[in-house]
Amino acid sequence: MSRAESESRPRPPSRSGSVTLLSFGHAGVDIYQGAVAALVPFFVSERAYSYAAASAVVLAASLLSSVVQPLFGVLTDKWAMPWLLPVSTLAGGAGVALAGVSGSYGVTLTVVAVSGIGVAAYHPEAARVARLVSGGSHSAMGWYSLGGNLGFAAAPFLVWGVMAVGGLRASPLLIVPALAGAALTLAALRGVKARATATGSTRAGDVIGQDDWASFLKLSGAVVCRSIVFVGLSAFISLYVRQRAGGGDVSGTVALVVLYLGGAVGTVAGGKLATRYGRVPVVQWSYALTVPAVAGVVLVPGPLLYGCIALTSAGLYLPFSLHITLGQDYLPRRVGTASGVTLGLTVSIGGIATPLIGAAADATSLQTALAPLIALPALGWLLLRTLAEPTTLETATHDGAVNDQATHAGSTHAGSTHDRTGTGPDAHPPTPATPANAPDTPTITPAAPTDAPTKTTPRAPRK
Numbered sequence: 417m418s419r420a421e422s423e424s425r426p427r428p429p430s431r432s433g434s435v436t437l438l439s440f441g442h443a444g445v446d447i448y449q450g451a452v453a454a455l456v457p458f459f460v461s462e463r464a465y466s467y468a469a470a471s472a473v474v475l476a477a478s479l480l481s482s483v484v485q486p487l488f489g490v491l492t493d494k495w496a497m498p499w500l501l502p503v504s505t506l507a508g509g510a511g512v513a514l515a516g517v518s519g520s521y522g523v524t525l526t527v528v529a530v531s532g533i534g535v536a537a538y539h540p541e542a543a544r545v546a547r548l549v550s551g552g553s554h555s556a557m558g559w560y561s562l563g564g565n566l567g568f569a570a571a572p573f574l575v576w577g578v579m580a581v582g583g584l585r586a587s588p589l590l591i592v593p594a595l596a597g598a599a600l601t602l603a604a605l606r607g608v609k610a611r612a613t614a615t616g617s618t619r620a621g622d623v624i625g626q627d628d629w630a631s632f633l634k635l636s637g638a639v640v641c642r643s644i645v646f647v648g649l650s651a652f653i654s655l656y657v658r659q660r661a662g663g664g665d666v667s668g669t670v671a672l673v674v675l676y677l678g679g680a681v682g683t684v685a686g687g688k689l690a691t692r693y694g695r696v697p698v699v700q701w702s703y704a705l706t707v708p709a710v711a712g713v714v715l716v717p718g719p720l721l722y723g724c725i726a727l728t729s730a731g732l733y734l735p736f737s738l739h740i741t742l743g744q745d746y747l748p749r750r751v752g753t754a755s756g757v758t759l760g761l762t763v764s765i766g767g768i769a770t771p772l773i774g775a776a777a778d779a780t781s782l783q784t785a786l787a788p789l790i791a792l793p794a795l796g797w798l799l800l801r802t803l804a805e806p807t808t809l810e811t812a813t814h815d816g817a818v819n820d821q822a823t824h825a826g827s828t829h830a831g832s833t834h835d836r837t838g839t840g841p842d843a844h845p846p847t848p849a850t851p852a853n854a855p856d857t858p859t860i861t862p863a864a865p866t867d868a869p870t871k872t873t874p875r876a877p878r879k
Contacts, residue, residue: 434549435556437604438542439563444597445505445538446564448512448531450571450676451590452477453650455515457668458579460655463519467652467782471774474651476525477511481532482765489540489756498605500541502598507534509594516584536756543740543755545605554695554741558687561737565683567593569676572654572669625748631803632746632754638703638796639739639758640765645710645789646732647766648773649675653713653725656782660717674722678729679736686734695742696805699735703800706731706793714786731793745806 452474459465459473491497511531515524550556570593578589653675654668661667689698709731712724743758744751776785 432556434604435546435560437600438546438549439560441501441505441597441601441604442542442560442563443567443570444593444600445508445535445542445567447567447571447574447593448508448590449477449535450568450650450672451512451575452515452528452531453647454572454575454654454669454672455512455584456651457654457665458516458575458584459524462584463521465521467655467774467777468771469521471651471770473515473524473528474647474770475768476529477532477535478647478766478770479532479768480529481536482768484533485536485539485759486753486756488537489750489752489754492541492544492752492755493750496544497541498545500537501545501601501605504534504537505598505601506594507531508538509591509597510534513588513591513594516587539759540752540756543744543759544751547741547744547751549604554687554690554738555684556687557737557741558684561683561687561740562680565676565680565733565736569673569680571676572672576665576669625807627749628746628806631806632743632757634799634803635739635742635746636757638699638799641792641796641799642703642706642732642735643766644769645706645728645766645792647770648786648789649710649713649725649728651770652773652777652782652786656786657721657725659782661719661721671722671725674725675729678726679733682730682733683736685730687737689734690738694805695738696800696803699738699742700797700800700803702731702734703793703797705734707790707797710793711790714783714790741808742803742806745808748807 456470456474459470460467465473488500508531511527511529511534514527515531517527518524546557546560550560574590574593578586581589650672654672657671658664658668661671663670686698686702706728709724709727713721713728716724739758740755743754747754773785
């Protein structure tokens with residue numbers, strides 16, 4: 417290829433550019449997880465769904481996602497599948513875009529479930545790619561996760577704006593973020609491919625280390641507790657704030673935005689705090705902070721409720737990106753599986769508990785149904801209390817590469833020594849050791865052989 421042709425080709429984005437593009441692409445996926453919860457009040461008002469029926473829509477997006485996501489993680493442990501990112505983005509958007517087209521409850525559940533599968537397919541491979549691009553930087557992973565949180569935060573605005581245009585029948589307009597996200601992801605993958613070619617992908621087979629399943633299961637248990645709290649509040653905080661603070665649809669939408677947008681700040685702050693204090697301490701502090709914050713959401717009335725929602729959002733989101741990297745480092749040989757479980761559980765398993773909250777709200781009150789959420793962050797903190805900071809994936813990979821180089825250099829040196837003193841083609845006879853008490857004797861060095869015959873001069877006889 418000529419120099420002119422090489423310069424005319426578009427250059428792949430830099431590392432920071434790739435992280436930024438992946439972050440916005442992440443927003444184009446996670447906006448649909450927030451959109452499902454944001455659609456719940458409109459399902460209730462336009463289709464007269466009960467709390468239980470509306471929460472089952474959230475379950476449809478979450479149940480299949482929680483089951484399928486680890487399976488996609490196993491696949492990404494075996495094969496790199498970057499093409500899955502734009503495809504799954506489009507699938508996630510199409511499902512939500514079709515949610516308001518049909519008045520059939522069964523069709524609505526089906527298309528929302530398709531959206532959940534698309535989201536499930538996206539996250540394990542996206543987390544692997546983001547880790548590769550970020551080089552293990554906590555701050556960079558925080559910025560990548562920020563995109564997803566911004567997508568969550570934008571979902572109520574997007575849904576409210578589309579519903580204002582034409583109600584649920586205008587839902588096909590919700591496909592627009594998926595189209596933009598898929599395009600941005602394709603642009604980011606150009607930089608990822610160039611970086612992987614230059615540095616090598618951090619695959620499970622390249623890592624020297626052992627999987628710590630005990631620590632990973634404790635972390636996963638805490639993530640489940642966090643998930644139930646977050647998804648439960650996402651599904652019902654809009655309706656709950658209308659009851660507790662008044663203000664109608666606007667107050668409910670503002671509460672949902674505070675829950676999501678406060679998390680955007682918390683995610684970036686979590687990465688920076690982890691760089692200074694370590695990931696495990698920051699995660700532990702976050703769960704401890706969330707206990708009184710959720711209690712305030714459930715028990716505090718009036719405008720102060722919004723402040724409690726903001727504190728809850730910070731506590732839930734500070735450890736968000738740290739869950740991902742900790743899970744990957746506890747299972748260095750199964751990065752895709754770890755990503756599928758930790759990142760998937762944060763938004764999936766909680767949906768399974770949502771119908772139980774809805775059923776309890778139908779039987780009693782919404783406040784009574786939300787009260788058990790106060791105890792879950794405390795349970796998560798207990799699970800996290802004994803965790804230790806793991807060796808990072810990049811350190812393990814680097815140490816393995818250094819050991820391989822040292823082993824190769826040692827074997828090369830040994831081979832060279834063998835050739836000098838052994839039996840190889842360039843071998844020379846070893847120098848015999850001199851006994852410790854041997855007398856000093858002159859060293860006789862034999863003459864080097866030559867190809868020409870040696871001419872001998874006869875010695876004259878003695879007189």
